[in-house]
Amino acid sequence: MSRKTTPAMTMEEMTAQAKAGLATGVGKSVKHESAEKQVSGEALYIDDRGEFPNQLHVYALMSPHAHANITKLDVSPCYKVPGVRTVITAEDVPGELDIGPTLPGDPMLADGKVVYVGQPVIAVAADSLDNARKGAEAAIVEYELLPAALDVEEALAQELFVTDSHTQKRGDSAAAIANAEHVLEGSLHVGGQEHFYLETQVSSVVPTEDGGVIVYCSTQNPTEVQKLVSSVLGVSMHKVLIDMRRMGGGFGGKETQAAAPACIAAVIANQTGQPVKFRLPRREDMMMTGKRHPFFNQYKVGFDDNGVIQGIEIVVSGNAGHSPDLSRSIVDRAMFHSDNAYYLGNATVTGHCVKTNTASNTAYRGFGGPQGMMTIEHVMDTIACHLKKDPLEVRKANYYSEGRDETHYYQKVEDNFIHEMTADLEMSCEYEKRRKAIAEFNANSPILKKGISITPVKFGISFTATFLNQAGALVTVYTDGSISLNHGGTEMGQGLNTKVAQIVAETFSVDIGAIQVTATNTEKVPNTSPTAASSGTDLNGKAAQNAALTIKERMVNFASSHFDVSPKDVAFSNGIVSIGDKQTMTFADFTELCWFNQISLAASGFYRTPKIFYDHEKARGRPFYYFAYGVSCSEVIVDTLTGEYKVLRADILHDVGASLNPAIDIGQVEGGFIQGMGWLTTEELVWNDKGQLMTSGPASYKIPAVADTPEIFNTRLVENRANPEDTVFHSKAVGEPPFMLAISVWSAIRDAVVSVADEGEIPHLPAPATPEQVYNAIKQARKGKSPLPFEM
Incomplete structure (x- = not known):
């Protein structure tokens, strides 16, 4: 044999x-195991699967209002459209209606009330997507409008929250600030970000002979989809099989929000006994699903003549949207990363999950960490501007170091080599030489101004919800x-x-x-x-x-x-x-x-994962198994007449421990950097005063393209530095940490604006730093005066 x-x-x-x-x-x-299939178009995604016999296609009718009672819902006209097989409302769900991932608040379909523009009200299944759309549009729905909370600052003032707030405290920040030589306070709006995965949310469901379903789903969380599908169907989890070969991108957008299309398709498949596919068109996907949380962050900081922080108070307020989703954990991580790579000393950090009538915001690469880091990097640049110092000098003075190595949540920062990484990058990218050359260029260039910045990353690796590890x-x-x-x-x-x-x-x-x-x-x-x-x-x-x-x-x-x-x-x-x-x-x-x-x-x-824990009541613990580090240097040129800019060069040094696959790791570093650059520069989400997303497609929402990448792009991995923790072959994670390397681009743009500021003016630059925001920052820094050396 x-x-x-x-x-x-x-x-x-x-x-x-x-x-x-x-x-x-x-x-x-x-090479990537699917590389050849992907570039040749042979890689199969959910929508590429062959059509099943009698397969139905689904379209969901979305709410046109941010907050309203449904006073009339008549779906009978839907059935007059040829090809329509069935229409479901909240009343047709056989099991639980709510599909919130952690806490309730996310009905599969609106139940008597709508709470954001884009919320699914009914779902229509037909023999084609076009017929399903026509059927949905035939429904008669009437509304009674209710007051809507759309502004995060107003909602914060009214204390509209989706979960309880949380505070982390180390030492006496108020006393330290009061005794400091210098005190600054301010706020920063940090914009959200559309995931813009190439493959939109999609699920294909096949009913089985035993009352269950097979769900082919583009999801980062198969078990959660299994749990929620079984919940809406009112069956045990063993009746539901989730199959997921590959996604056309996720970035966090398919961690929780892949569940709604899967659940809707499953309910229809269960009701009709026919296979069902629900794929969201791009516009519907952008309106129906949540984004990276926009944040409104406030701070008050006291520091000495060298720029070293003596005490700081930070409040991070994440715009959760209408429901909890994962907001508590995301705001927690923003709080954890409010220090980035810096020892805060006496610090108080408070986090709020603010409720607004918008789509429920969700996970996105970095999971709140980037929004938390932005405030302290803004603070570092502001301190440097106030003291007329090089921002890098201020940053290095505040780095974690021996004796200054405990976070504001009482985790010790071990194996910290951010100092030597910074020194390495400074030398390899010739920072000091370029800083002098940029000062000379700016002195002789009245319109075009250059800026440069080096920023660090210290990112904790582990789920903040410990049981997920x-x-x-x-x-x-x-x-x-x-x-x-x-x-x-x-x-x-x-x-x-x-x-x-x-x-x-x-x-x-x-x-x-x-x-x-x-x-x-x-x-x-x-x-x-x-x-x-x-x-x-x-x-x-x-x-x-x-x-x-x-x-x-x-x-x-x-x-x-x-x-x-x-x-x-x-x-x-x-x-x-x-x-x-x-x-x-x-x-x-x-x-x-x-x-x-x-x-x-x-x-x-x-x-x-061993060793990790976090006591939410005491606000202390070891939430992260280890930290991954990175340093980036970005150089930009800005047109002060228009606010337009270009990234000229980026140099990156990133820590992945003992790399499992250097080529894939470098790809992740570079891809994360570009995606982060888009978040902080071009990717602007805009809602009108009715709560409708106006940037709901690639015509109005700009992700970075090839032409936006730096002309010089140098990326290196730290060599011969294995992870001291017992990770797999002593490697380190590489998915999220590189995203925050792009903060150096935003800081470099601000550095260019500083070069035109009047004496004593500290420029304020929100994120994303669109050309309009850059122009406004220049105007504010010059107190409205023209940047020209002469009057037109």
Whole structure:
């Protein structure tokens, strides 16, 4: 019954192959597992799946009002549209109507009241999307308008919150500020951001014979979709299977908000017994779903003549939208990161989740961390402007250091090497030389002004909701030596599947080509955490390694017993298994031998992050397993007549520990930087006075394009710096931390504005720094005077 799947090799050939070294294991720049399929268009996404017989398409009618009672709802005209099969309202949901991820507040369909423009009121299923849209538009809906809270400052003043507020306190900030040589206070609006994933929210649902459903869903959180679909259907979770092969982008937008389309489609599939697809068109997707939380942040800071902070009070107020969603955890992370890389000393940080009548805002790359960091970086630039110092000098004076290494939530900052990273980047990007050249350029250029800035990143890695820091995996080794790998993470283009496959390849010392990563599936790996918080590889990689090590240990013990050698004499190397001096065989042949001798070749793995905890009542703990660090330098040029600007150069040095895949990591760093640059410069969300999103498509909402990337773009990973914590192969997360490197672009623009400011004027620049905002900042800094050296 023996089956040879590899050509026979001599002992010498096997030994040579083993010594050659694994080409696709950990630390190698292996290409993304779907790269060729994606660039050729062969990669299958939910909407690419073949149509099922009798498949229905769904369109949801959205609320045109920010806050109103529904006084009349007549769906009978919908059925007069050809092709319409059914219409559902809140009353047609057989189970629970509310699909809030953590706290209630998110009805699947409006139930007697609408609370934001874009809220789904009814869902129509028809034989085509066009017919479903026409059917939905035929419905008769009448409203009684109610007062709407649309301005975050007004809602904050009225104490409209979706959850309780929270405060973190270390020392006596009020006394420290009162005794400081200098005191400044102010506020900063930090705008939101549309996820703008290439694949909009989409689910395809097939009813099963036992009253359940199979849901093909573009989601970062299959288990949550499974839980909520089972809830709205009124069935147990084992009746619901979620299958997720890949997403066309997520960035946090598909962590919680993928659930609504899945649930609506599932209710219709359950009611009709037909397959149902619900894909949101771009405009509907942007209006119906939440964004990155806009923040309104306030501060009061006391500091000495060197710019060193003595005491600080920060209030971060996240615009949650109409419901809790994940706002409490997001505002918590904004609070955790209000220090960024700086020792705040005596500090009080307060966080509010403000309620407004807009779409419920949700997770986005950085998960509140970027909004928290913006305030302290604004403070650093403001202190420097006030003291007439180089902002980098002020930043370095406030860095965490020995004896000044405890955060305002009482976590010790360990393995901190931000000082040496900054010094490295300063030298490699020639900061001092360029700073002098920019000063000379600005002195001789009346209209165009340059700015430069170096900003740091210290980003905590772990879910702030501690229980989410767990993951599972399933590894199966077949008798021909091929390996099937399934884990609880989801692939959204970030290379998670590639990295986890490399981890398994390294564990067995086989080529990555022997490993097939299968679709994330709630039947194979249950009770998963979302792929978010930069934890995808940390958690799922460790779980997969755990499963692979379990199988490998069985194989080693078998070889030791079967060939009568010590377990330490059994070695796996580059597809070859050496058993002392008695036997050498390919991994495939050894696998088959294990099977013949009844050795189990499948195992589930599990991992939970150690050491972390946070006491919300005491506002102290260790919420993060470790910190990832980064430093970036950006140079810009600004047209002071128009406020237009261009990023001329960016230099990045980023810490990923011992890189699992340098090519993918550099791609994540550069992609995160550009996405962050868009958030802080061009991506402006605008609502009218009725609460309607006016920037609801690419014609009015500008994400960065190729032409927006810096002309000079230098990216390096910190070398020879393994993570001291026991992460998978001592790597560090790389998904979210690079996003905040783009703060250097915003600071560089502000630096250019400072160069034209009148004596004593400190420019104020909100985010995003659109050309209009830059122009206004220049006008304010010059007290309304023309930037020209002469009058027109």
